[in-house]
Amino acid sequence: MTTEELKGKVSKNPVIQKFRMPIQGMTCAACVSAVENAIKQVPGVASVNVSLVSELADITIKPNQANSSAIVHAINSSGYRCGLKNVAITIDGSFDYASSKVLREIALDIDGVVSAQVQSASNQINIELINELIDFDSLQNKIEGAGFKITDFDSENPIESEVNRLSRSAEIKHLRRKFIVSLLGSISLIVMMVLASNKLIDGPVAINVISAFIATPIQFWAGRQFYQSAWGALRHCTSNMNTLIALGTTVAYFYSVLVIFDSGRFIDSEKTYFDTSVMIITFVLLGRLLETIAKGRASGAIRQLIGLQVTQITIEREGIEMTITPEEVIPGDQVTVFPGERIAVDGKIISGTSTVDESMLTGESYLVDKNTGDLVFGGTLNQAGSLLISADKKGDESALSQVVRLLQDAQSAKLPIQQLVDTVSAKFVPTVLLISLATFLGWYIYGPDPSFRLALLNCISVLIIACPCALGLATPTALMVGMGRSAQLGMLIRDGDSLENARKVNVVVFDKTGTLTLGNPSLVHVSPKNSASRQELLSLVAAVEKFSEHSIAKAIVRGAHQLVSCTNYPVSSFQYAPGFGVRAKIDGSWITVGSSKLLEDSEVGLDKPSISEMDVLAGNGVTPIFVFRDDSLIGILGVSDTVRPEAEEVIKRLKLLGVRVLMLSGDNKMAAESVGGGLGIDLVISESSPARKIEFIKSLKDSGDYVAMVGDGINDAPSLAEAHVGIALATGTDIAIEAADVALVRGDLNNVVQYFQLSKSIRTTIKQNLIWAFLYNLLLIPIAAGLLFIVFREGNVPNSFNWALGVDGFLNPILASFAMALSSVSVVSNSLRLRNWSKK
Template sequence: MKHTYPITGMTCQGCRSHVEKALNTVTGAKAIVSLEKAEATIEMDHHIPLEVFEQALHAGGGNYHIGQKPEPMLAKLKPMAIPGALYYCPMHCEGDKTYDKPGACPVCGMDLVAQAGSAEEENSSYNKLLFKLKIAISFTLPIFIISMTDMIPGNPLFQWATMNTWNWVELILSIPVVFYATWMFFERAWQSLLTRHFNMFTLIGIGAGAAWLFSVFAILFPSIFPQEFYSHHGTVYVYFEAATVILTLVLLGQVLEARAHGKTNAAIRELLKLVPNEATLLIHGQEKLVPIEQIQKNDLIRVKPGDKIPVDGHILEGHAAIDESMITGEPIPVDKQSGDLVRAGSINGNTSFVLQTDKVGAETLLSQIIDLVHQASSSKAPIQKLADTISSYFVPAVVLSSVLTFIAWAILAPENAYIFAFVNAIAVLIIACPCALGLATPMSVMVGVGKGAQNGILIKNAEALEKLAKVHVVIIDKTGTVTEGKPSVEKMLVASEEILEKEVWQKIFSLNQLSEHPLAKASVVFAKKLGVEAKAVEQFEALLGKGVKGSIDGKTYVIGNQKLLEERMINIPVELFRQVISEQKQGKTISYFADEKEAQVALVISDKIKESSHQAIRDLQAEGLEVIMLTGDNQETADVVGKQLGLNDWKAQMLPQSKLDEIVRLQSEGKKVAMAGDGINDAPALSQADIGIAMGTGTDVAIESAEITLVKGDLRDIAKARKLSQMVIRNIKENLFFALGYNVLGIPIAAGILYPFFGTLLSPMLAALAMSFSSVSVISNSLRLRGKGL
């Protein structure tokens, strides 16, 4: 069973990782925590009470809570409704849905907020961090100025007070920074020490904390320090500016991270805004504007020009040109007729039509897209394990390096040894802070998932992104995957050149438009493209399993299979029959048109290969991939399609189990297999494959069984998805380089390796700046993915 619970108290990826580890300590539970949604998705063997997870969070330390938000000691006042205001969930769990009164979001549990103007106001975590950053800067800047003026000859500040007094001023100004704006960093550092899960806050807490405590003792108990710790002013050196600047810079990194999350989710947020709040419901022919949540299956909805379509359904009356670019990425509106499917979030053109609902709420394609993207945002790629492993070893190594730096300077420095030892040891701790390491993977994954969604490629989990780059074989289904998945008229075979095809098409159109059979509909579609007009039909009759018959202008005609003609003793001309046999050998379906005596033409009907399939196969093979088709169709049809597409191999008459067994065989040979399909019969194979790729035009079962969904059902998007996968993995590796490169180069410099040669030391403040720059580099590099083409 799987449950989703809201989590409070998280502000960054470090928090998310800590909460996830704590929840996973519960026996029988597997948790994935999302910072963006502020929730945990937990799979459990049996139901586990919420209190057990709450206890696990408390044991791990920190002010984190699962489930409902904890009530403060003073009871919360019930929020008052603002007259005329609309309220929405700041996480946009239900798209643009609004409420007329305040309360809690029914999806994520967050407080609903009144509509406001800016996107920043929607993110309470970002707002809190930004406010704390403003506080930190306000108090850190004066401390920094006081410290820097000491470098000016004849320090002007000494005209107002002594150095000792200014040290006290620095202490007072540092208190709001340490104990309010950045206190959370020390809490996280303490938690990491208790749980032995070392992270970037371990180094921040030790480094900045040591600098601040040293300075406090220097003011309160100066007599305990040796003479080399004193400045020429007669006071002990203090490092309030180093501690506060370091903490403020780290806080700046946290704000940038929170801001970056908002930017990387921009594409997802646009998807969430596609569904309107209200719909025009038709009740006994009367229009009534109702909230979208009141719409049910089989309801009739009037969609007016320019309206967003609120649910998935089919056109019952009328026609329209629908802009589906927000879902499929195609900019050209799609013409829709009566019976055609339309999807929630797409936009109606200049006509009005009546829609009958098929799917509402979470069942709509748009809701499935949102759910898939959210799952991907909270998942972790296997490469993230590398970053986690590096962090677990890196932090203790840095602490040891800091200790060795202190010892080396204390022993080898000619003068002021302890001061040099202390300052350089602190610099090592600060510059080695691996905060960027925690951003390296999730930032790339989030941007990659968002870019995929914009291009109609829905990625269910981050692991799929990594595995797709390693695929050797792509298995494809035939019907609905490489073909249109519906019958279409390929051409007309004539018995004699004297036959006027346009007149024949007029009669075929007149008869078949009265039939519901898919083959009849295929000929109707073809006839409409020719622009023929229907004639009156009398005595129409549908002949089950054979075809149709009817009278036009007083003469009887039939359309159907060979069995129908044999029963009615209708002759098939030899030349026509010869052509038919040739087409049937290629797996084509034949439908005859005849009068009461003789067949006049034969329609060749097939499941047409998509125009995009040829290019898609070539693109995949050009990348060194083996492309194999597994189909349940007959061997003749499979041979024709396989040869036309130039596939590496193909197999026909494959049952669902047969497809699954073939994938198992390929995997036993050490090959990584991707499977693309669209039907219920493909679901087992999609689940067995290393990567399951579903056509968005296919069944819900196939989509649920796959890890990647191609919204447009275009095989060319497999190559795009693979390119996206390679781009994301490369971007992650670049991020890891940025995250570790500064540290590897910076630690020796911070330790003072350049001092014997150039007399250069790296101050703790500059170390903090370099550390923050590594985080900025990771964020900037991840965001570069948004500008790359697929």
């Protein structure tokens, strides 16, 4: 399989288009289902995955079939909001109604533009759009192509907007304001109750009217979000957590209003429940506030990464200095970076020398010296001198941007257990509604007097205490925090399946070169044969190997040029055989350079001195390389690599986890076993071509083993894709990383062990969350329905429980709302413990 074929195999399907959109207003798994179902009903949508915690929808559409505006409308009509970007474009000169209409139609004709409003007075068009679908160059060209001249292009800074979204600062501010107002209302009602009970206020009608005056704005202003979400769900014949809250508080509020207007005609009590509805809203808002703050903390790792990106870049383009955003950078742009500034783009240094802090990518605390010609990466910190850098990638294709995207993908992933949770959550709210109705009817028909009031309070308690939020948050919060922690430690886990599969892995297979070794081999042995000179041998080898990307080939070329002045031979008919070597024609002869595997598959043999030389090299851990001119051996080279210092300890720790450790290598048997034996590896398979590596992985899987493969090169990519879990060292090739499930961005083998340990901790946290969420609902819903009245009988509740259950065993709805709020906060708080997960 060629590199291009492999890239095609692991790359995205070009027939479909995928984009990511923020969604606001989701509180439970039922909300997620509602959003997903609304989007799926839009024609042309191929798939959708919505994350509750990251509040992102990953949407895949078929080109020219799905209208982005229809997707936004579907989300909004279901009671939720889309996070859209606002852009204000100023047009030169004034324009009339006809021009305004043309300008608006041009904007709306671009896929990704949701709305466009022309402000003739200010010569502006204000556009709402889906950021990931918009090509701003196309937008500008279409507007200017219609005869309009753009003088200013003002848009929200995408990096600042995303950091603010993830920190949830606006949502926290909004919830805090509503909570404070509700709390003041609750305190006011409590004070009135105390005063009334001490006969300091007379007249129940006056007290009820004042209570209604306090409760009304809290019910319909502070509680507005519950009604909006519940109404949106009802329009689509579904229900969610907000349905339960809205219904429970509304019953309490309007029953109390009815008491005021009834004046004792049909209702024989002057008791109202304004305090109940207000306190329920207060506690729910408190829970939402604490939950939102915790979610903001859960996104700390990705906010830290995004915050490293430079928001404004000053470049020189065609001799003109201009300030642009990272998205507008194109390869070839020249950027000046002064001491103390973050490097804005991935690129190559044109001039200047400095030291750079690359710890955000490598995790290493030491500074890296940088000179002209060296590569630098966006987000790293320039420490000493000024640098002039030529960008070699677009801003959104930088190494840092790729890390952020991988982390977002991982945090939005869903584990298989989430499917069960989603199924339960989808039926949870309708089930609770039926239970609350049965509770009301049961106590009203069969309960003791006052049966109506008991039925009402127990019904409200059931509605309020039920908490699908905890169920919905159990898995995604643990995933978000755990994935964020893994990124901080240098591990990018691609999806939830990688976490699930980690617990099943019982065999870990390592590649040798560049994985167990440092991947920086050197030429240590040169032995010309059959009258070939040292200069001729190395010149021929360098001429052929310069076309290969293999690390050993690069080491040979580098060493050849260091040892002799190489002749620049013209090369033709270059051929590459993975696992064997390379060959090409030079001056009419085939020059073949390859491993001992070549000897097995050809009729060419070695004399005894050459065989002895090969054995000595291999016995010392040096890889012998053979050079032939046609069928004549003209030299033996030796290439040696250094074993990673942490490799032996990592092998020991994996074995302590109960994992068998194997090694696959394309090297000869003696050299491979020299490395593997020294590290204590259970089984070494040498002289393995990429095809043989795949067959070996398949044989392990067929025998019932769960296999993780650790590699770094193009040759490893098929094996990484074949294994149950592919782990790539990010110091390797892009294609290997793309084929893997886990990328170790620091190139540290200790991360292999940490991946298995952290995966276990994440799964344990998810189990704890789910057990808590299920037990909470399983135990407290029957108590809220009045089960303890039957258990304790009338007046037999222990005194120590009177504060919660009264004397008869009925749960106070206010306490139910507090318990409900506490359940979600407990789940999120438990997940936040993963932020402090330490290396072991």
